[in-house]
Amino acid sequence: xxxxxxxxxxxxxxxxxxxxxxxxxxxxxxxxxxxxxxxxxxxxxxxxxxxxxxxxxxxxxxxxxxxxxxxxxxxxxxxxxxxxxxxxxxxxxxxxxxxxxxxxxxxxxxxxxxx
Amino acid sequence: xxxxxxxxxxxxxxxxxxxxxxxxxxxxxxxxxxxxxxxxxxxxxxxxxxxxxxxxxxxxxxxxxxxxxxxxxxxxxxxxxxxxxxxxxxxxxxxxxxxxxxxxxxxxxxxxx
Numbered sequence: 001x002x003x004x005x006x007x008x009x010x011x012x013x014x015x016x017x018x019x020x021x022x023x024x025x026x027x028x029x030x031x032x033x034x035x036x037x038x039x040x041x042x043x044x045x046x047x048x049x050x051x052x053x054x055x056x057x058x059x060x061x062x063x064x065x066x067x068x069x070x071x072x073x074x075x076x077x078x079x080x081x082x083x084x085x086x087x088x089x090x091x092x093x094x095x096x097x098x099x100x101x102x103x104x105x106x107x108x109x110x111x112x113x114x115x
Numbered sequence: 116x117x118x119x120x121x122x123x124x125x126x127x128x129x130x131x132x133x134x135x136x137x138x139x140x141x142x143x144x145x146x147x148x149x150x151x152x153x154x155x156x157x158x159x160x161x162x163x164x165x166x167x168x169x170x171x172x173x174x175x176x177x178x179x180x181x182x183x184x185x186x187x188x189x190x191x192x193x194x195x196x197x198x199x200x201x202x203x204x205x206x207x208x209x210x211x212x213x214x215x216x217x218x219x220x221x222x223x224x225x226x227x228x
Contacts, residue, residue, distance in 0.1 A: 003158075004158070033214075035216075040220065040221075041221075042119075042205050042219050042221050043159070043216070044218070045215045045216065045217070048215060091158070091159070093159075097214075101147050101164070101211075101214070103149060103161045104161075104214075104216065105161065106151070106158040106159040108156070108157060109158060
């Protein structure tokens with residue numbers, strides 16, 4: 001499968017615990033995005049990278065959230081001290097940074113449940 | 116800031132009938148517009164996009180969308196719906212100088228046999 005891969009697919013954690021999600025983008029894509037989707041809503045932008053540089057972060061991304069893309073390949077999203085409000089689907093997407101505004105391709109997401 | 120409105124939470128059509136899913140947008144400058152579809156337990160799948168050029172854009176699975184600048188709309192259409200088109204559809208917009216997407220809340224399409 002050459003699409004965007006996200007792991008784990010599901011994560012249940014207790015409030016206050018830390019969690020980390022991984023995203024492997026399509027191999028030649030240099031842009032990588034994280035979105036969050038709650039029930040009944042469309043995805044909301046969290047942050048994006050071009051290569052290893054984190055270029056933008058949404059105000060939704062509180063200090064408890066951190067994202068990295070250390071070698072410009074895979075990315076991790078960590079949530080510290082999880083809260084029940086963090087329960088959502090976390091989506092990763094990737095695209096090429098090139099002219100013509102190429103579309104982003106999404107992974108299947110990681111569903112986080114904080115209990 | 117950009118935004119998208121999908122005024123219908125649900126659209127129900129009979130198989131073989133035309134399908135329309137509505138989308139209006141607000142963005143500074145020229146818009147880049149996208150439609151994605153989400154099937155249960157599947158990721159968002161790209162259907163089509165409008166960047167520039169012809170206002171009628173053709174995409175995957177027989178879908179098309181018409182860009183209307185004066186009405187700031189980008190409605191998704193399919194001439195003859197299939198039961199397999201039943202899914203959740205999202206419209207998204209980004210300004211021409213940015214790559215992040217702003218999504219609508221989604222429209223659930225149900226096509227009955």
